[in-house]
Amino acid sequence: MxxxxxxxxxxxxxxxxxxxxxxxxxxxxxxxxxxxxxxxxxxxxxxxxxxxxxxxxxxxxxxxxxxxxxxxxxxxxxxxxxxxxxxxxxxxxxxxxxxxxxxxxxxxxxxxxxxxxxxxxxxxxxxxxxxxxxxxxxxxxxxxxxxxxxxxxxxxxxxMSLARMNPTERLADFLLKLAAREARAGNPGPMVALPMPRADIADHLGLTVETVSRCLTSLRNRGLIAMPETYRVEILDFAGLEALNGG
Missing domain, CATH: 2.60.120.10 (Jelly Rolls)
Structure with missing residues (x-):
């Protein structure tokens, strides 16, 4: 080997x-x-x-x-x-x-x-x-x-998530799950890596690429996230994201 x-x-x-x-x-x-x-x-x-x-x-x-x-x-x-x-x-x-x-x-x-x-x-x-x-x-x-x-x-x-959540809630849930995985890996900070392109996120969540972009913009405008880089998201308000998907 x-x-x-x-x-x-x-x-x-x-x-x-x-x-x-x-x-x-x-x-x-x-x-x-x-x-x-x-x-x-x-x-x-x-x-x-x-x-x-x-x-x-x-x-x-x-x-x-x-x-x-x-x-x-x-x-x-x-x-x-x-x-x-x-x-x-x-x-x-x-x-x-x-x-x-x-x-x-x-x-x-x-x-x-x-x-x-x-x-x-x-x-x-x-x-x-x-x-x-x-x-x-x-x-x-x-x-x-x-x-x-x-x-x-x-x-x-x-x-269940795809059946009961609207697009913004689906994306919030997706980001929280990525953050939880990073925390288990020993990276509990607010920065979340997005190694996948927007098209992959869309095909995973049952959305269009345009909808994913709009939802990211909506979360940013609400002050819940920041997007310092294309493939990185900073979660500014964990509680706010959790509230979107029912906690």
């Missing part, structure tokens, strides 16, 4: 080792990933089955209907999960951010296109290798089941 030779704190071990193999011991998203449930021996076994990928923007990891051969942990960057409906419409089912595990499914084929958003670093595992590790290590199997349940709950919540 060859780890990419670029300067990243996840891949640069400090002088004092902690018992885990680098880069696992020093990965900035390990506490968010499925491997967080593993002890030293188990983490070594997982590391031995892993390969690292550093990909540029717009790389397609899998197409909808392809055989499911690999699963991935996002270390840096982001992925989007895209599905084409029967009538040819594009739907962004979700986004995978650092710490997220992608490809977990009971289906033998991928249910979505999986594409990179910007430069993205992944830990990749063969499906069969991951299955054997899960059978061998109950803690890993439990963590994978927990992730599957979280994804199911998130999908149900997304369906």
């Amino acid at each position: 060859a780890w990419p030779p670029f300067d990243n704190p996840c891949l640069t071990p400090p002088p004092q080792e902690t018992g885990l193999l680098a880069p696992c011991a020093h990965c900035e998203v390990r506490h968010l990933a499925v491997c967080s449930a593993l002890d030293q021996e188990e983490a070594h076994a997982l590391y031995a089955a892993a390969s690292s990928q550093l990909l540029g923007p717009g790389v397609v990891l899998a197409r909808q209907g392809d055989p499911r051969k690999h699963v991935y942990t996002v270390v840096r960057g982001a992925l989007r999960l895209v599905r084409l409906t029967a009538d040819g419409r594009r739907q962004v089912a979700g986004f995978a951010l650092p710490g997220d595990f992608v490809g977990l499914s009971g289906s033998p084929t991928h249910q979505h296109d999986i594409e990179t958003l910007g430069e993205t670093q992944l830990c990749s595992f063969g499906v069969e290798a991951m299955r054997r590790l899960a059978e061998r290590y109950p803690a890993l199997q439990a963590k994978l089941l927990e992730r599957a349940c979280i994804e199911l709950d998130s999908a149900r919540e997304q369906m």
Whole structure:
């Protein structure tokens, strides 16, 4: 296995080792990933089955209907999960951010296109290798089941949000969820990264690009957010955003 030779704190071990193999011991998203449930021996076994990928923007990891051969942990960057409906419409089912595990499914084929958003670093595992590790290590199997349940709950919540919220409320809810994910990653500040373009947000929330832009402007005019950069939003009033989507 060859780890990419670029300067990243996840891949640069400090002088004092902690018992885990680098880069696992020093990965900035390990506490968010499925491997967080593993002890030293188990983490070594997982590391031995892993390969690292550093990909540029717009790389397609899998197409909808392809055989499911690999699963991935996002270390840096982001992925989007895209599905084409029967009538040819594009739907962004979700986004995978650092710490997220992608490809977990009971289906033998991928249910979505999986594409990179910007430069993205992944830990990749063969499906069969991951299955054997899960059978061998109950803690890993439990963590994978927990992730599957979280994804199911998130999908149900997304369906409810699209049904009961107006466009501005949908966008407020989306920003709050991104902020919560950043907080879990150790970045609780008001700045929220938007690694996805406006068109992806629109296709995720069931809106048009024009509506997303209008809603962002509306939230800014209300003093709830600021937009210092195209791909960054500063949340100025968390309580105000929460009030929009019913708390």
